[in-house]
Amino acid sequence: MYDSGKIIAGLVIFIGLFTSPFWYDLSSGTALQTPDLVLPTKADQKECVASLEFMRRDHMALLNVWRTEVVRDGITYYKSANGKEFEMRYTRTCLGCHANTSQFCDQCHNYIGVSVYCWDCHNTPVSVGAGSSAAKILNTKPEILNKSKTQNAKSVHLALEAASQ
Amino acid sequence: MSISRRTLLKLAGITALGVTAEKYATAHAGSTAAKVLSKAVGAGKRLTKSSVQKKVRLAMVVDLRKCVSDQGCTKCIDACNRAHNIPDLGDSKDAIKWIWKEPYENAFVDQENFYMRDEFRNKMVPVFCNNCDNPPCVEVCPTQATFQRPDGIVMMDWHRCIGCRYCMAACPYGSRSFNWRDPRPFIKDIDPDYPTRMKGVVEKCTWCDERVDQGLLPLCVEACPEKAMVFGNLNDPKSEVRQLLKDNFSVRRKPGLGTSPEVYYLV
Numbered sequence: 086m087y088d089s090g091k092i093i094a095g096l097v098i099f100i101g102l103f104t105s106p107f108w109y110d111l112s113s114g115t116a117l118q119t120p121d122l123v124l125p126t127k128a129d130q131k132e133c134v135a136s137l138e139f140m141r142r143d144h145m146a147l148l149n150v151w152r153t154e155v156v157r158d159g160i161t162y163y164k165s166a167n168g169k170e171f172e173m174r175y176t177r178t179c180l181g182c183h184a185n186t187s188q189f190c191d192q193c194h195n196y197i198g199v200s201v202y203c204w205d206c207h208n209t210p211v212s213v214g215a216g217s218s219a220a221k222i223l224n225t226k227p228e229i230l231n232k233s234k235t236q237n238a239k240s241v242h243l244a245l246e247a248a249s250q
Numbered sequence: 251m252s253i254s255r256r257t258l259l260k261l262a263g264i265t266a267l268g269v270t271a272e273k274y275a276t277a278h279a280g281s282t283a284a285k286v287l288s289k290a291v292g293a294g295k296r297l298t299k300s301s302v303q304k305k306v307r308l309a310m311v312v313d314l315r316k317c318v319s320d321q322g323c324t325k326c327i328d329a330c331n332r333a334h335n336i337p338d339l340g341d342s343k344d345a346i347k348w349i350w351k352e353p354y355e356n357a358f359v360d361q362e363n364f365y366m367r368d369e370f371r372n373k374m375v376p377v378f379c380n381n382c383d384n385p386p387c388v389e390v391c392p393t394q395a396t397f398q399r400p401d402g403i404v405m406m407d408w409h410r411c412i413g414c415r416y417c418m419a420a421c422p423y424g425s426r427s428f429n430w431r432d433p434r435p436f437i438k439d440i441d442p443d444y445p446t447r448m449k450g451v452v453e454k455c456t457w458c459d460e461r462v463d464q465g466l467l468p469l470c471v472e473a474c475p476e477k478a479m480v481f482g483n484l485n486d487p488k489s490e491v492r493q494l495l496k497d498n499f500s501v502r503r504k505p506g507l508g509t510s511p512e513v514y515y516l517v
């Protein structure tokens with residue numbers, strides 16, 4: 086082989102450069118940072134709208150169904166599997182507990198490289214300014230004025246099943 | 251028989267052209283052009299007004315004889331802006347407007363009477379989305395981000411809006427605004443319960459759909475100190491809006507376009 090020295094040296098440099106992001110991550114110690122969720126501690130709200138297994142895998146699909154129901158179909162309440170009713174309202178119902186999105190949502194999203202834009206529009210206690218009066222409003226349960234329609238957990242699960250097929 | 255390569259290519263080209271032309275012709279003949287035309291002249295649709303069959307067709311009546319916006323009143327506008335997190339971008343070209351004031355001759359461009367009743371000559375008219383019964387904005391939206399609810403409200407699903415602004419081109423009333431920038435820095439007191447919008451999304455008045463769903467009146471109606479705005483079901487003969495329309499002379503904005511606007515102004 087002609088010029089084997091140059092070629093091999095070139096190859097080594099190329100591979101080194103090509104894989105440099107991996108070396109950078111390894112040396113900076115961020116590579117294996119696993120999600121570290123801080124679970125909400127709300128006295129009056131102990132359980133989520135669905136089971137842990139379901140939410141872990143399908144929370145985004147549930148949010149999609151809720152969004153369609155509320156915005157397009159005028160259904161605003163959700164009856165969970167154990168019969169409890171929740172207002173389908175991302176800002177109060179979901180973020181009411183998971184107020185600190187960076188300690189909860191971002192943990193997994195960052196780990197797997199998902200970027201969501203929920204909070205570009207939906208207000209969070211952080212986006213309206215922690216400690217502000219607006220943030221305090223977000224932490225209280227909304228006054229229920231008029232329950233229009235309720236969506237059952239069962240039909241949401243059916244809709245999700247249909248969507249995944 | 252043998253065909254030269256040159257002839258084959260020529261034939262193939264001509265055939266392809268023919269097929270395309272035929273597809274195009276069948277797809278467009280009669281359908282689009284005829285539809286556009288019949289919409290424009292209002293054939294069919296306006297005569298058998300779709301809403302007549304429905305139980306609820308929400309509508310707004312604005313009594314201009316009572317409205318004092320020309321005396322500096324901005325109560326309806328303020329209430330709306332605050333509740334819906336409308337950014338204050340000054341009087342710029344890219345201002346976000348849901349409800350605003352327009353001089354009488356601008357609001358009713360097709361009524362160019364040079365001499366008219368004095369009190370209307372310099373009248374300011376509160377204008378906002380007409381939640382049209384035959385909304386062209388809905389017709390053109392490629393993502394169904396804007397759609398008509400069964401009660402007639404022309405809704406916005408901001409999640410779906412891709413910011414193409416077709417709807418802005420289609421709306422003959424300028425009822426829609428585009429977010430050229432992130433509005434959040436321009437909102438003084440954020441109402442945390444109502445979402446802000448993001449850059450690249452179109453927005454407009456939806457007659458407080460979120461309040462209507464809870465059995466409440468739109469905020470502007472509630473805020474008006476003169477009770478100049480009335481909201482209700484047009485398909486209910488006993489409703490206040492119907493009574494007002496029965497007993498008073500009303501005008502609508504650009505009715506000749508066939509959009510069937512559902513804001514009625516008493517003059």
Ligand code: SF4
Pocket residue numbers: 378379380381382385386387388404420421422423424425426454509
């Ligand atoms: S006023 Fe404009 S935006 Fe509102 S429904 Fe009519 S066409 Fe659409």
Ligand code: SF4
Pocket residue numbers: 390391392393394395396410411412413414415416417418452
């Ligand atoms: S700008 Fe948004 S709402 Fe308007 S037509 Fe395009 S997608 Fe639809």
